[in-house]
Amino acid sequence: MNLVSLKTVLAVQRAGSIVSAAQALNLDPSNVSRTVSAVEAAVGLRIFERTTRSLRITEAGARYLARVAPLLDDLDAAQEEAQRMAVAPQGHLRMTASVAFAIERIVPLLPAFHAAYPDVTVELIPADANLGLLDQGLDLAVRLAAAPKGDLMSTRLMRTRYHVVASPGYLATAGAIDHPRALTGRNCLRFALPDFRSRWLFRQSAQDDVLEVEVGGRTLISNALALRDAARAGMGPVLLADWLIDRDLRAGTLVDALPDWDCTATQFDTGAFILYPSRAYLPRKTRAMIDFLKAELG
Structure with a gap:
């Protein structure tokens, strides 16, 4: 599991569906689905309940992403600051x-x-x-x-x-x-x-x-x-x-x-x-x- 995978899962949560997230990320929906499954396997919990027609975040998934999202935002901010300092x-x-x-x-x-x-x-x-x-x-x-x-x-x-x-x-x-x-x-x-x-x-x-x-x-x-x-x-x-x-x-x-x-x-x-x-x-x-x-x- 890497930062890109976590960001992909967050994009799915924010978009409300795998298809919408895939469009926003310019990825194939099947790739996004595999990434979500890989993250779930890595953390040992189901983040989304999903069928062919719907996607719903689980309670455990919501708590997990609520903790992860600020960390990823801080990492992005740190990278942007480091890049500015490099200029x-x-x-x-x-x-x-x-x-x-x-x-x-x-x-x-x-x-x-x-x-x-x-x-x-x-x-x-x-x-x-x-x-x-x-x-x-x-x-x-x-x-x-x-x-x-x-x-x-x-x-x-x-x-x-x-x-x-x-x-x-x-x-x-x-x-x-x-x-x-x-x-x-x-x-x-x-x-x-x-x-x-x-x-x-x-x-x-x-x-x-x-x-x-x-x-x-x-x-x-x-x-x-x-x-x-x-x-x-x-x-x-x-x-x-x-x-x-x-x-x-x-x-x-x-x-x-x-x-x-x-x-x-x-x-x-x-x-x-x-x-x-x-x-x-x-x-x-x-x-x-x-x-x-x-x-x-x-």
Whole structure:
């Protein structure tokens, strides 16, 4: 027994006869009669009392179809809604990104996204912890790291490059930083993560050996926005990603202290990656956000 068979039985009930239902469904009456018999055999009750001239629904049949009809209507409605969503992005999109990236890069783009996709609501969850997509019910995440590994699908949103920056006031007082080793002994501002807090890595080209420089300082902060503010205030040099400081570099509120060096705390080839659970049957709302972010930030 399938949905088509149940819909055929309902059509017989509504039409009042097998012949009328067959005409409405553009089927042969004998096919409709066989379908009714098959459904009756499957459910174990007689739905219709029928003779060659009349058809009457039984009490048990009426109760059965009264329960079935709303379910079939709900399934039809669900299918129509799914088909509409396959045409135009709509629905509720849950996404996460680090606090700094969410505030600096995603929030400013939301007005344009909503203007392009008015039927999509966005729930943005800024979090520096890596929230699980499946157990948290998230549609996508933006992660800042080297190429991610695991079962999730991923696509690179943008490449990132790190810079050692400081305020003009700090450099005027403490002196210019003419070599990465000049950072040792300075009061550096450090991100409170194991890979960032004790040593930074430098190279002048991809072919050069990597120079590892020990760093220290009196201030450790677990938020990149707060680190940037501390650097703006002249508290010391800091290692930050380009997407977080590009406006400061243009405005002169921060200065790239080592412009001829590649800098990092982990790997030199890092970026922002979009992660999502599966490529199969990817909802249009999720695809719309992925394509939008790649167009705006890629």
